[in-house]
Amino acid sequence: MAQANYMIFKSKSLIPREVLTTSDQLNSGLPPNQQSIQHEETSYVNKTDYSNKHIRTCQTTKHQFSYKNSQTKRISNQFSTTDNINNSTNISFQRINSRRRRTSHLIENSAELTRECVICLLDEPIYFFEGSYSNQCKHSQRTVCDTCIYNNIKILVENTINPNIICPEPDCMAIFTFESIRYILRMGNNLELFERYDRQLTHKYLEQIEEFV
Structure with a gap:
């Protein structure tokens, strides 16, 4: 086996x-x-x-x-992007509001500041003394308010035909130009007086030419 x-x-x-x-x-x-x-x-x-x-x-x-879960991730990204935009917008609004508060604060302080006018002896807001009406003015700051400058020019234009109008500031001999006078009278909403002054100066100028000829 x-x-x-x-x-x-x-x-x-x-x-x-x-x-x-x-x-x-x-x-x-x-x-x-x-x-x-x-x-x-x-x-x-x-x-x-x-x-x-x-x-x-x-x-x-x-x-x-x-x-x-890409859909969930996309939604999460969308929420994240929205949050970032909202945060940026809030920061922008905070900056704008901060600037507005500073500007408002400066305006309030400017309104509280006053200066005494040497002609009317009134305390007027500081913005009544801002700017200059002639490039020939030598003074660093004005001491005559806008109201008194307008009244001074108005009286001179109404009573005289003088093309050489001098700045009313003390010790200033700058001559106001034709455009400066028009601006000052327009500031007092008195363009009618300026047009009359313009016609008078033109007529006087033509008379001088005829006499010369």
Whole structure:
């Protein structure tokens, strides 16, 4: 009787082999809202003894995908952008309000400042003394208020036909130009007086030409 020989093969333990793949390769074929964050692939190989010239393999692969909720992220980004815009707008409004408060404060302080006019001896607001009516004026600041300057020019234009009207400021010999006189009379809403003054000067000028001829 032939004797049967039995060969016992002892299966070896599973050998894990971990394969990592880049996210760009994995995400290339997926829509944006289903692109994977992480991919894990594990292979198990069940090997027998190589000396038996028989190899039995068993490979299992596990895929673990985690998807981004792109819609939620977009909404979150939108809220974040809106918050940034609101913060910028609030900062802008705060700066504008701050400038308005400073401007209002300066206006209030200017309204409280007064100066005594050397002609009428009244305390007038400081803005009654601002500006100059002639480039020839040498004084650094005015001491005659706008009201007194207008009244002075008005009296001179009504009673004389003098083209050389001098600035009423003390120790100032600057001559007001034709445009300066018109501006001052217009300031008092008295253009009719200026037109009469213009006609008188023109007539006087023509008389001088006829006498010369």
